[in-house]
Amino acid sequence: xxxxxxxxxxxxxxxxxxxxxxxxxxxxxxxxxxxxxxxxxxxxxxxxxxxxxxxxxxxxxxxxxxxxxxxxxxxxxxxxxxxxxxxxxxxxxxxxxxxxxxxxxxxx
Numbered sequence: 509x510x511x512x513x514x515x516x517x518x519x520x521x522x523x524x525x526x527x528x529x530x531x532x533x534x535x536x537x538x539x540x541x542x543x544x545x546x547x548x549x550x551x552x553x554x555x556x557x558x559x560x561x562x563x564x565x566x567x568x569x570x571x572x573x574x575x576x577x578x579x580x581x582x583x584x585x586x587x588x589x590x591x592x593x594x595x596x597x598x599x600x601x602x603x604x605x606x607x608x609x610x611x612x613x614x615x616x
Contacts, residue, residue, distance in 0.1 A: 546577040552590070555581075559597065572601045 550558075555578050562571035575597045582590035599614035 546580060550577075552578065552581055563597075563601070568601050568604045572598065572605070575601060 555574055559571050559574040559578065562568070562574060575594050579591060579594035579598065582594055595614045599611045602610035602614060
């Protein structure tokens with residue numbers, strides 16, 4: 509009987525790689541080194557697609573991590589439209605996660 513082995517980093521899906529990068533960024537950020545949840549080298553467009561994929565897969569926690577990054581990026585660029593989009597998305601995610609108070613805070 510041959511034992512199955514877990515795929516290496518090459519076999520990881522784009523969504524999983526993004527999630528791992530976000531987790532690493534959060535860990536680094538907790539040490540005061542970087543912006544929370546923002547993986548280096550990821551474009552705004554790719555992160556938006558990643559957030560949508562997580563949302564559609566009902567992985568709301570992962571989507572929230574990515575949206576938090578997108579919000580920080582929008583604020584850094586002064587992009588009010590993208591900031592509003594991320595705040596709205598964070599409100600929807602908080603509601604889906606059962607946190608009505610956080611949802612309302614994002615909508616205000």
